[in-house]
Amino acid sequence: xSVRELVVLGTASQVPTRHRNHNGYLLRWDGxxxxxxxxxxxxxxxxxxxxxxHDLHRICVTHFHGDHxxxxxxxxxxxxxxxxxxxITAHYPHSGKRFFDxxxxxxxxxxxxxxxxxxxxxxxxxxxxxxxxxxxxxxxxPVESYGYRLVEPDGRRMLPELLAARGIKGPDVGRIQREGAxxxxxxxxxxxxxxxxxxxxxxxxxLCDGVYALAEGCDMLVIESTFLDADIxxxxxxxxxxxxQAGMVARDAGARHLVLTHFSQRYSEPGEFERQARAAGFDGxxxxxxxxxxVPVPKRV
Numbered sequence: 001x002s003v004r005e006l007v008v009l010g011t012a013s014q015v016p017t018r019h020r021n022h023n024g025y026l027l028r029w030d031g032x033x034x035x036x037x038x039x040x041x042x043x044x045x046x047x048x049x050x051x052x053x054h055d056l057h058r059i060c061v062t063h064f065h066g067d068h069x070x071x072x073x074x075x076x077x078x079x080x081x082x083x084x085x086x087x088i089t090a091h092y093p094h095s096g097k098r099f100f101d102x103x104x105x106x107x108x109x110x111x112x113x114x115x116x117x118x119x120x121x122x123x124x125x126x127x128x129x130x131x132x133x134x135x136x137x138x139x140x141x142p143v144e145s146y147g148y149r150l151v152e153p154d155g156r157r158m159l160p161e162l163l164a165a166r167g168i169k170g171p172d173v174g175r176i177q178r179e180g181a182x183x184x185x186x187x188x189x190x191x192x193x194x195x196x197x198x199x200x201x202x203x204x205x206x207l208c209d210g211v212y213a214l215a216e217g218c219d220m221l222v223i224e225s226t227f228l229d230a231d232i233x234x235x236x237x238x239x240x241x242x243x244x245q246a247g248m249v250a251r252d253a254g255a256r257h258l259v260l261t262h263f264s265q266r267y268s269e270p271g272e273f274e275r276q277a278r279a280a281g282f283d284g285x286x287x288x289x290x291x292x293x294x295v296p297v298p299k300r301v
Contacts, residue, residue, distance in 0.1 A: 002030040004197070004297035006222060006259065008289045009038075009045035013204075013226045013240075013262045014067050021045050021291050022067045023262060025222060027199060029150065030131050032057040035075065036148065036201050036222075042071030043078050049292050053082040058127075058134075061092035062203040063145035064099040073106040080112045087114040091126055091136070093144040094119035120146050123210070132196075137213050139205035141239035147203065147214045152196030162190040197297060200255075203262060206239050207249070215253035219298045222289075223249065224262035229276050247277030250284065256298050258282055261289040 009024030016022050022039025026046075033055040035042075046052070056079060061069050069092075079088060092100050097119055104115075118126060120136045127134040132150045139145040156177065163173060166185050176182040176190065200214040202223040215221050226240040235242050241249075243260060250258040260273050267273075270288045277286060287295055 006295040008293040011261045034058045037068040038071035039067045040070040043074040053079045059090040064096035072103040077109045089116045094121035095144045137210035140208040141204045148201045149214045150199040155194045156191045157194040218255045220257045221255040222259040225260040243273040243276035244280045247280030247282040251282040257285040259287045
């Protein structure tokens with residue numbers, strides 16, 4: 001059975017705390033694992049969360065501030081130490097290639113794994129498979145930053161009542177799905193579009209067009225909420241979002257499940273992030289992330 005869930009490895013912004021590691025997020029999507037923004041300590045958090053190096057297939061870095069990327073060195077060396085048998089692809093802003101190279105080769109080790117670099121230098125599609133399309137959108141931060149979005153291809157949902165009305169049953173159901181028609185009955189007559197699931201990962205940014213493009217219609221939106229609304233000027237100055245802004249984005253984008261993360265160490269009451277996101281009008285499912293949390297991607301509607 002396919003598994004689609006977010007494993008939260010760390011939730012701190014800039015400075016880790018006693019209870020929050022630097023950033024790190026693993027998306028399990030069917031048989032693949034996509035690691036987003038491995039900050040310092042990610043390798044140990046993977047161990048605590050039961051995530052193995054073999055679980056990784058893709059690494060996506062939004063930008064090269066340390067709390068989002070300093071864990072790359074350890075993660076890359078671990079996948080080589082464990083001799084991961086499959087190719088791993090790394091995405092990151094092209095302007096930060098010198099940082100990626102320094103982290104990839106920070107110390108001596110033996111390379112045993114095929115690690116393919118596919119840098120991001122513009123909005124668009126980065127990869128496509130039967131399971132998903134991976135897209136990137138430029139964000140607004142003091143250094144070049146991109147958010148990521150997974151979109152599952154639309155499928156078809158067979159409608160039993162319409163199949164029965166046309167006398168289609170047994171092996172003929174599979175046949176019309178494969179071939180698109182059975183006699184004078186076409187697939188559209190007995191089915192409807194089943195919209196593919198959508199996941200978005202939005203880190204350090206001010207409000208901008210890219211935020212909304214990533215969040216639009218998402219089943220799960222993982223988004224930074226570094227500051228509370230009273231500190232909105234700090235958010236603007238440093239290129240971040242507040243909890244209220246994150247809630248507003250999720251509301252306007254029609255997101256189903258909002259996951260707030262990347263919290264400043266100045267705040268001690270996590271419940272206030274949820275209260276402010278709710279006050280902005282978001283009424284869907286909402287999670288204030290904490291380290292080692294597992295969050296299932298919502299089931300299809």
